[in-house]
Amino acid sequence: MEPDFTSHPDDTRLEMYSMGKLGSDEAAAVEEHLLLCADCQVRLEEAETFIRTFRRVAPAIETPRPRSAGWRLGAIAAALVLASGLAWWGAQRGPEPPPVAVTLTALRGDPAGVAAGRHLRLVLDLTGLPAEHAYAVEIVSREGRAIWSGTLAAGRTEIETGKPLAAGRYFVRVASPRGDPLREFALRAE
Numbered sequence: 001m002e003p004d005f006t007s008h009p010d011d012t013r014l015e016m017y018s019m020g021k022l023g024s025d026e027a028a029a030v031e032e033h034l035l036l037c038a039d040c041q042v043r044l045e046e047a048e049t050f051i052r053t054f055r056r057v058a059p060a061i062e063t064p065r066p067r068s069a070g071w072r073l074g075a076i077a078a079a080l081v082l083a084s085g086l087a088w089w090g091a092q093r094g095p096e097p098p099p100v101a102v103t104l105t106a107l108r109g110d111p112a113g114v115a116a117g118r119h120l121r122l123v124l125d126l127t128g129l130p131a132e133h134a135y136a137v138e139i140v141s142r143e144g145r146a147i148w149s150g151t152l153a154a155g156r157t158e159i160e161t162g163k164p165l166a167a168g169r170y171f172v173r174v175a176s177p178r179g180d181p182l183r184e185f186a187l188r189a190e
C-alpha cells in the first residue's frame, strides 16, 4: 500500500495500528501519515488510552505494542528539530526591510532619487487631477517598458510597489481607470 498523506486512517485502523495488528506496509503508511498529521496523533493517543482502559476491564485484549510509544518520542524529537530549524532559518533571513517612501511632486525639476533594490512607497502629488474612483499607477523604464503597475484608491496618495527597482531612470505614470494619462513623475534609482 502506498503511503497516504491526504486521507486520515479511520478509528478502526488506528486501533489496529496501536495494537500491532496491521501488516508492516500498512503500519508504515499509517506512521507516515501520523508524522504529518497532528489531528491523527491526538486520535492515536485517544485510541491508546481507550485500549488501556478497556484492557483493565477485559485483560485478554492485546497490549499496545511498545514501538508506538517509541514512535511518538521520535516524532516529537523530529518536530522539535524541525521547529528549531525553522526558527533559525527565520532569524537568518531577518525581517523584510520596510519600504522606502519617495515623494513625487509634479513641479519638481529633477527626478526624485530612490535606493535601488528596495521596496518603495510612492507618495504622489495628485493635486488638481480630475476626481476618479481610482487611479492607475504604473512605473515604466526610460524606454517605456512596463515595470510595475498598481491601483490607487480614491482619497489615497500613497501606494506600495511590490517590486524593487534596479538602478536606472524611470517614469511613474498616473492615469484614469479608462487609461487617460493624467500625470507623469520622473524617478531615479541608484
Ligand SMILES: [Zn+2]
Pocket: 007, 008, 009, 033, 037, 039, 040
Ligand atoms: Zn490525519
